[in-house]
Amino acid sequence: MLYQEFDAYLTGDMNPDQVKELESRLEQDKVLQEQFEIYQFAVRNLENTYDPKTAAFKANLEAISKAHFAQNTQKGKLITLNRWMVSIAASVVLVFGLWYFLSDQAPQYSDFDDHEQAAFVERGNAEVMLKEAQEAFNTKHYKDAVAFFEKIPTTSRTTEVTYFYAISLLETNQFSDAEKLLQSIVNLDVMYKDKALWYLALLQLKQHHLESCREYLYQIATDSEVSEKAQTLLQELE
Amino acid sequence: MHEDQKYIEGLVTNNSGIIKQIYSRFVPKVTHFIVTNNGSTDDAEDVVQEVLITLYNQSKTESFVLTCPFDAYFFLLCKRKWLNVLKKKTIDKVTIDHENVYKDDSIPVSVLETDLFSQKDALFHEMLGKIGDSCKELLLLSFSLSSMEEVAVKLQTTYAYVRKRKSICIGKLTELIQSSNLYKQLKSK
Numbered sequence: 001m002l003y004q005e006f007d008a009y010l011t012g013d014m015n016p017d018q019v020k021e022l023e024s025r026l027e028q029d030k031v032l033q034e035q036f037e038i039y040q041f042a043v044r045n046l047e048n049t050y051d052p053k054t055a056a057f058k059a060n061l062e063a064i065s066k067a068h069f070a071q072n073t074q075k076g077k078l079i080t081l082n083r084w085m086v087s088i089a090a091s092v093v094l095v096f097g098l099w100y101f102l103s104d105q106a107p108q109y110s111d112f113d114d115h116e117q118a119a120f121v122e123r124g125n126a127e128v129m130l131k132e133a134q135e136a137f138n139t140k141h142y143k144d145a146v147a148f149f150e151k152i153p154t155t156s157r158t159t160e161v162t163y164f165y166a167i168s169l170l171e172t173n174q175f176s177d178a179e180k181l182l183q184s185i186v187n188l189d190v191m192y193k194d195k196a197l198w199y200l201a202l203l204q205l206k207q208h209h210l211e212s213c214r215e216y217l218y219q220i221a222t223d224s225e226v227s228e229k230a231q232t233l234l235q236e237l238e
Numbered sequence: 239m240h241e242d243q244k245y246i247e248g249l250v251t252n253n254s255g256i257i258k259q260i261y262s263r264f265v266p267k268v269t270h271f272i273v274t275n276n277g278s279t280d281d282a283e284d285v286v287q288e289v290l291i292t293l294y295n296q297s298k299t300e301s302f303v304l305t306c307p308f309d310a311y312f313f314l315l316c317k318r319k320w321l322n323v324l325k326k327k328t329i330d331k332v333t334i335d336h337e338n339v340y341k342d343d344s345i346p347v348s349v350l351e352t353d354l355f356s357q358k359d360a361l362f363h364e365m366l367g368k369i370g371d372s373c374k375e376l377l378l379l380s381f382s383l384s385s386m387e388e389v390a391v392k393l394q395t396t397y398a399y400v401r402k403r404k405s406i407c408i409g410k411l412t413e414l415i416q417s418s419n420l421y422k423q424l425k426s427k
Contacts, residue, residue, distance in 0.1 A: 003409030004402060038421075039412045044299040045362045046408070050381035057252045057294055061287060064254065068261040069283050072269070187241075218267035219309065221259065 006039045071222070107236035109206035112229065115167055120160045127156050137164050142171035159189045163196065170203055178203055194224035201233065210237055242308035249290060250297045260290070264309055268316040276324060285323070289315045296355040306346040314349045357424055365414040373407035380404045 008014045009022055026033045048054055118137045121130050133148035149165040157165075162181050169178035182203070185196035201216035214237055220230045248256025269282040277285075289312065296302045304311065366374070379389045386404070390397045415421055 003405040007405035038416050042408050042411045046377055046381050048295055048298045050378055060252055064257050065283055065287050069279055219263055221262040
């Protein structure tokens with residue numbers, strides 16, 4: 001009888017007087033209230049368990065999961081093959097002269113600091129500091145670039161401008177300021193998020209914080225334009 | 239509400255784009271953790287799927303609101319799940335300091351909420367398995383067909399009978415849950 005009451009209440013099959021009476025009893029009787037809450041919890045879970053949308057979600061999740069892990073297993077096999085070839089090459093070098101093999105095995109920031117060209121100045125845009133900053137950046141005069149970027153009015157500081165400003169700060173070892181700008185891009189701009197994550201990883205690499213570097217690399221989407229570079233660096237860090 | 243609530247909403251609405259983003263952005267870190275802690279990529283695949291199904295179930299039944307970044311939240315949930323798996327296998331060689339995972343003071347509230355839901359969810363499914371076949375069949379029909387009249391037709395009986403049976407079966411489930419040891423433990427949390 002009690003459970004039939006709970007069922008009628010939850011399916012809206014009670015008249016207002018009956019609703020009021022049950023709610024009053026629930027308020028006064030804590031044991032009854034607890035039983036009702038568990039009954040209600042069971043009903044919600046049953047609704048979810050047997051909802052066709054839940055089955056559809058699980059099927060979709062399974063498919064996406066399989067595709068993701070299949071793709072990454074393939075990459076893993078390629079990485080293993082590349083490493084094997086590198087090992088063979090290294091062995092050949094060792095055989096012909098061990099004293100040639102002196103360089104530090106750990107990856108270096110300088111191996112990855114090949115920045116893209118900046119092109120954020122639009123034709124007809126008269127903002128002088130933007131042009132100066134772009135020119136200085138593209139000719140690798142990063143200290144000058146930072147000085148010009150600092151003078152760009154806030155209204156002209158698009159995400160793209162901020163991105164190149166951050167790289168300039170990284171090049172001049174102003175790590176804290178570079179990190180703040182890159183983090184703001186990650187948080188606010190979906191288009192530049194993965195590129196900013198890449199530079200956050202390089203920022204850690206430059207300071208030889210290899211574990212932190214790895215943490216950022218893992219966050220980079222596998223379908224982004226920097227994912228190949230990220231995978232290369234991850235291989236070298238392992 | 240955190241801006242990363244979009245990942246929770248994406249799961250609940252079965253948005254393939256968001257689910258793929260979760261896999262590409264957050265799963266590699268989990269995979270690396272599991273593979274470097276006595277696990278395989280198959281283990282990682284299972285753990286990730288179970289956690290995402292838990293998040294889906296929690297949001298569908300409790301209207302869950304995320305209050306921290308999804309990255310840390312998801313990783314911690316997967317980490318805790320994997321360490322629980324290892325604990326059950328009683329493997330000793332866990333290379334990370336797993337004791338820290340069980341200290342609550344540094345763990346985001348959202349992680350603790352989901353952890354608690356996950357235990358309640360497991361309890362529900364365990365007891366659902368114990369209510370007997372006729373109740374299971376009746377509840378399956380009651381919650382997947384569009385009306386109890388249809389259920390009555392399907393079972394070749396009366397509407398009044400199936401309504402009564404449905405409430406009795408859910409009542410049985412309620413009693414099984416309430417009398418379990420796990421329920422008593424969860425109640426004290």
